[in-house]
Amino acid sequence: MKREVVIVEAMRTAFGRLGGSLKDHAAEQLAGICLKGLLEKTKICERTKVDNVYAGMAYHPAQAINLARWAMLYAGMPFETSASSIELQCGSAIDCINHAAWKIMADQADVIIAGGCESFSQLPRLYSTSVQPYRLNPIKLLEFELQPPQMEGHKYIPLAEMGLTAENLVDMYGISREEQDEFAFRSQTLAKKSIEAGYYVDEIVPVPVSQGKKKPPLDFKVDEFPRLSSLEVLAALPPAFKKGGTVTAGNSSGFNDGSSFVLLMTAEKAQELGYKPMARWVAGAEFGVDPGIMGIAPAYAFLVALKRAGLKLSDMDIIECNEAFAAQNLAVIREMEKQTGEKIDMNKWNPNGGAIAFGHANGGSGGRIGMLCMRELIRRGGRFGIFGSCCGGGQGVVTLVENLQR
Secondary structure, eight states: OOOOEEEEEEEEOOOEETTSTTTTSOHHHHHHHHHHHHHHHHOHHHHSOOOEEEEEOSSOOSSOSSHHHHHHHHTTOOTTSEEEEEOOGGGHHHHHHHHHHHHHHTTSOSEEEEEEEEEGGGOOOEEEOOSSSTTTSOOEEEOOOSSOSOBTTBOOOOGGGTHHHHHHHHHHHTOOHHHHHHHHHHHHHHHHHHHHTTTTTTTBOOEEEOOOTTSOOEEEOSOOOOOOOOHHHHHHSOOSSSTTOOOOSTTBOOOEEEEEEEEEEEHHHHHHHTOOOSEEEEEEEEEEOOGGGGGGHHHHHHHHHHHHHTOOGGGEEEEEEOOSBHHHHHHHHHHHHHHHOOOOOTTSBSTTOOHHHHOOOHHHHHHHHHHHHHHHHHHHTOSEEEEEEEETTTEEEEEEEEESOO
């Protein structure tokens, strides 16, 4: 008999700006705070054993060799709970959720917490000791990279110039600067509206932020990256990655700090413990493409998940796609419409804004867009939702869920 996997609860920290309110919190600390908030809300460790914790991140923290283990120890979880870290760049948390679901379905676990975290404010630097003799030569500084520098028939794109992958999609799909700026303005407008409506109050774990020795800590609990301006301001921004290009800081996501986690278990266990699940995990999928057009990968991963679930694009009531770049989302929309022959209803697409507004804490973003998807399904009374992300290096990962609170 196939085991049914449900998502019981989902929590996150508010996302901070690079060098902003969360700058003094290491990634493992943010993950521990978020995880502890989820434990306190659900009382899961008081009710049963959590078999595993999966945590994703794009960049290994400076100290934490295993982010997941550090996080669960920070959160005060029992030593008996195992913890593993998973890396799939921007899709790390989604990959963690999928791996958790697959493990539960395989009858290898009953309860798993999955999510991720990132602290761009405390991004570590890499050094090599390969230059000999070590004591006489300066340490060699290394750069984080997503692909081998030499790939036959492929132009190398450094990590620092990831925006060039969006410029490639602009050229492939004929996306205008105006379309990108309008998409970015839409994201900011929707995010502002949803924050003001209080949509995220119940899902955010406050993070204590020091105000100095003479003042008590301040609870950080509102996303600080949203920056609603105007189309005129967006149009005036210069290209960020390519001379004469159209991808700017205004129609791209940011570098941010934040964490997110969700609690998964079997439907039987949820009923036994008295939980009211948010959603049923239906399907997950990944897909790889040329790293130079990495942003298009979710289009194909979405279609794989839909096929596995036996559903159509039009069956989705909410579609959440991480907004690495406005051009990237617009390209995914065009490719999915081309592949399916269906027109996407934009009222279903990132209906409360995306990473262009909220910011992008790579390892933690997947959980954020997942809970936005599930909670919006519940608000609207929709049935199916799907959420996904492109991943540096040329990959896409998605999860398809069914609302259980209709």
